[in-house]
Amino acid sequence: MGDDRAGVPGYGNQPINYLYRQSLSVAALVIIEQFHLSNVAYSRIIFAFMLAYTVTNGISGPMIDRLGAKLGYAVCIAWWSIAAMLHSLARGAFSFGAYRFLLGMGEAGNWPAAVKVVAEWFPAKERALASGIFNCGSAIGAVVAPPVVAWIILKSGWESTFLIVGAAGLVWLLLYHTSANARTAAATEPAPCGACCATGGSASSLHPKSSATLSGTSIFSGFRST
Numbered sequence: 001m002g003d004d005r006a007g008v009p010g011y012g013n014q015p016i017n018y019l020y021r022q023s024l025s026v027a028a029l030v031i032i033e034q035f036h037l038s039n040v041a042y043s044r045i046i047f048a049f050m051l052a053y054t055v056t057n058g059i060s061g062p063m064i065d066r067l068g069a070k071l072g073y074a075v076c077i078a079w080w081s082i083a084a085m086l087h088s089l090a091r092g093a094f095s096f097g098a099y100r101f102l103l104g105m106g107e108a109g110n111w112p113a114a115v116k117v118v119a120e121w122f123p124a125k126e127r128a129l130a131s132g133i134f135n136c137g138s139a140i141g142a143v144v145a146p147p148v149v150a151w152i153i154l155k156s157g158w159e160s161t162f163l164i165v166g167a168a169g170l171v172w173l174l175l176y177h178t179s180a181n182a183r184t185a186a187a188t189e190p191a192p193c194g195a196c197c198a199t200g201g202s203a204s205s206l207h208p209k210s211s212a213t214l215s216g217t218s219i220f221s222g223f224r225s226t
Contacts, residue, residue, distance in 0.1 A: 013077060013172055014134055017110055018141025019148070019165045020084045020103060024096075026149040027158040031096070034158075041093040048097040052104030060109035064116055073113035074173060080106030081169030087162035 024031070024045070032042060064072030083102035090096040118130045152161045 013110075013169070013176075014114075014137025015141035015144060016165065016168050016172055017080070017107065018138050019145050019168070020080060020107065022142060022145030023084070023149050023161050023165055024087070024100070026146050027153055027161055030153060030158050035092055037093055045093060045096045045100050049100040049104040052101040053108050056105045056108035057112070061112040064109060064113050069113055069117045069120060072109065073117070074177065076106050076109030076113060077169055077173045077176075079109075081166045081173065083166075084162050084169065085166030087166075088159040 028042065031037065037045075060072075060076065064076075066072075067075065080103055083099060083106050086099045086102065087096070090099055114134050115131075118127055118134070122130045149161050149165075152164060
């Protein structure tokens with residue numbers, strides 16, 4: 001009770017993640033008309049994403065276990081953000097399919113990383129709450145995407161849509177990196193000598209979850225157990 005815990009990992013990223021997924025479907029009519037894509041060609045573009053997403057799910061889990069949730073999540077976010085921005089360079093079914101495939105590879109790491117962090121950071125009695133909150137983020141992204149993407153297309157064109165949502169992911173990654181470094185520095189600060197002596201232990205004994213803090217992936221904090 002009273003111990004610091006990170007907020008739900010990836011909550012801030014989940015809406016952006018689902019903006020990526022929804023952007024193509026919202027812009028589809030414009031893209032299909034501009035590049036004269038048939039229904040079959042468009043279905044292959046969708047299939048490319050799903051194929052990569054399905055196959056890479058089995059790879060991203062072990063990768064994140066090896067790298068750790070903090071670094072592994074950062075790699076995935078950077079990958080799918082850049083892949084989203086590459087969509088703006090697409091000039092036909094093949095290039096759209098290739099960039100969609102890259103996006104699927106990156107996004108496959110989203111849920112394994114989020115689940116791993118929840119398991120590491122939250123006790124069993126709070127994991128359902130944590131999972132519910134980061135799932136809420138994905139729902140927000142799905143709801144917000146249609147009006148936001150449609151507005152960007154009307155103002156700047158479909159290419160700008162992918163550039164903006166990709167850049168949003170990179171900005172979030174920068175904020176996450178800055179916050180994670182700050183939390184790491186705070187977690188490694190030694191406790192006052194008087195506090196250690198009062199407990200008869202070391203500084204680390206005052207913060208039993210400091211090792212978890214080092215691997216945290218959220219930029220959101222403020223959820224405390226009461």
